[in-house]
Amino acid sequence: SQQGEEDPQALSIQEGENATMNCSYKTSINNLQWYRQNSGRGLVHLILIRSNEREKHSGRLRVTLDTSKKSSSLLITASRAADTASYFCATEETSGSRLTFGEGTQLTVNP
Amino acid sequence: NAGVTQTPKFQVLKTGQSMTLQCAQDMNHNSMYWYRQDPGMGLRLIYYSASEGTTDKGEVPNGYNVSRLNKREFSLRLESAAPSQTSVYFCASTRLTGGEDTQYFGPGTRLTVL
Numbered sequence A: 001s002q003q004g005e006e007d008p009q010a011l012s013i014q015e016g017e018n019a020t021m022n023c024s025y026k027t028s029i030n031n032l033q034w035y036r037q038n039s040g041r042g043l044v045h046l047i048l049i050r051s052n053e054r055e056k057h058s059g060r061l062r063v064t065l066d067t068s069k070k071s072s073s074l075l076i077t078a079s080r081a082a083d084t085a086s087y088f089c090a091t092e093e094t095s096g097s098r099l100t101f102g103e104g105t106q107l108t109v110n111p
Numbered sequence B: 001n002a003g004v005t006q007t008p009k010f011q012v013l014k015t016g017q018s019m020t021l022q023c024a025q026d027m028n029h030n031s032m033y034w035y036r037q038d039p040g041m042g043l044r045l046i047y048y049s050a051s052e053g054t055t056d057k058g059e060v061p062n063g064y065n066v067s068r069l070n071k072r073e074f075s076l077r078l079e080s081a082a083p084s085q086t087s088v089y090f091c092a093s094t095r096l097t098g099g100e101d102t103q104y105f106g107p108g109t110r111l112t113v114l
Helices: none
Strands: A005-007 A010-014 A019-024 A029-037 A043-050 A055-058 A061-066 A071-076 A085-093 A099-101 A105-110 B004-007 B010-013 B019-025 B031-037 B043-049 B064-068 B074-078 B087-094 B109-113
Touching: A005 A085, A010 A019, A019 A085, A019 A105, A029 A061, A029 A071, A043 A055, A043 A061, A043 A071, A071 A085, A099 B043, B004 B087, B010 B019, B019 B031, B019 B087, B019 B109, B031 B064, B031 B074, B043 B064, B043 B074, B074 B087
Parallel strands: A010 A105, B010 B109
Antiparallel strands: A005 A019, A019 A071, A029 A043, A029 A085, A055 A061, A061 A071, A085 A099, A085 A105, B004 B019, B019 B074, B031 B043, B031 B087, B064 B074, B087 B109
16 A cells, blocks of 8 residues: 555646645655656655654755654745646655655646 | 667457567666556566576566566566556666665567467
């Protein structure tokens, strides 16, 4: 079964607005990662947050992690039409070298 | 660097046919992975190879076999294809240093089984 569950499944916003996506997971983790997938392409890594970190920034991306609630959020500020893609969270469990992916959030940014 | 490459890009099979999906990486990564992605879903791990010479089952291994040919190459074989194996298949690799390993993905193979 999927470790991560993402919310919402789909999000449609206007250019310039902020987009927030949430991810919940079930087990203890080493880190949580966010990936982006453009239509018909492979996944591209965006940002990684370790289990002992609470917040991390990279450009217009802000990720938070709450290990007590087993949840994370990805915020994209000042969105652009080019941000239109599917976004997936993935968790690396403490038990091994594998990532478990959520089902993704489809983000549409309208120009 | 080409990164992670996959062949073929597209394939149509009939039920019962066999085929091998090829994956290669030129980043000197230790670990390699095969995932499948079905419409509207995330990725599910089929098999992985944590290091050269080892392979392990993932979440959905039934109907598949893998070979870690060398450090660069990791192939996925469907011995007798079934319509339920219609999917997009992604190969990925990572260095696997512990703690901050991110995965690099290939462009995918779109497989249809009739």
